[in-house]
Amino acid sequence: MTDGDFERLYERAGAALRTPAPDEDAARDRLVKRIHAESLRSTTRRGNAFLPWWAALAAAAIAFAAGLGTGRATTSSRSSTAAQVAGGAAADAAQRPIEFVFVAPAARNVSLVGDFNGWDASATPMRRTDGRTTWSVAVQLPAGRHVYAFVVDGDAWVADPQAPLAPEQWYGQRNSVVVVAASGDRRS
């Protein structure tokens, strides 16, 4: 068989796997019902199912500024990175501003991904804070355990070398973990 024959073989296999499962329509209906139920719950909880992006950003910026005013527990060392806590009395009781710092001199762009932003590499871009090597971003996180990583130049996922690794390995890829206490301290 030629390479073209093999390619057609793989494409045929791919097509075979696109066959819908027998119960797919029922499962799709269940999902749509859950989406509508979730929408109702969100409306009840927050008064609106969606916050405009600028409102969410403004809220985060205000809370972060308030938190930083009371100082931050920096653990960053000679080179790389650290998830730093910016706790503060002015911060919202349920959410804490956490600053993530990553040193990557050669990077063109860096973003933060985690279970708190749906692992969306476009959701939380980081900014150069010293104009050269250090990237940072502050996010509002509730108390609890959060798993995260950095995405460098859009395609390389890197665990935070200054933070503990999450025990779960995703097929060999490791992520970092930060635990935010209710007081705003970070526990590792």
Next chain:
Amino acid sequence: MTEEALVARAVEGDVDAYATLAERYYGSCARIARRMLRNDADAEDVVQDTFLRAFRAIGRFERGREFRVWLFTILVNQCRTAATSRKRRQQRFSDDETALDRATDERPTGIVDETSAVAAAVDRLDPLLREAFLLKYVEGLEYAEMATVTGAGISALKMRVKRACDALRPMLEAIYHD
């Protein structure tokens, strides 16, 4: 309505628009999750959770991005998390060494249709190779899109796809030529 219009309306808070997107992409997500988790019930849980997480995050969706790639990124990570949790759960409840020794990875015999036979072959792949093969040959993603979804580099993904194909080749030949 175009996908772009649906996404724009969903971002603005139109639940029906989001539900339409969910209906449109349910099939793709379900087949990825079924093959990655090899368990239909777990797969449905993961797919439902993926769409609900995406729904909560849709307000932050960046216009100009491809919705499918964004959604698959969440899905793939949900599958990885579910696979890890399940492994821990199985470790907790499977400490009978004898039972483990007796376990094999043999598949049921008597597979009669093409889809089941191919699924059984793909299920034998290492999860990373399986993931790459599914995104490439089942969902038809470009390598750059796969890189966004998986967090792996393009060269690594090309290698995974090649290794997946090399491993599948004899099994597929047996399916299609016997």
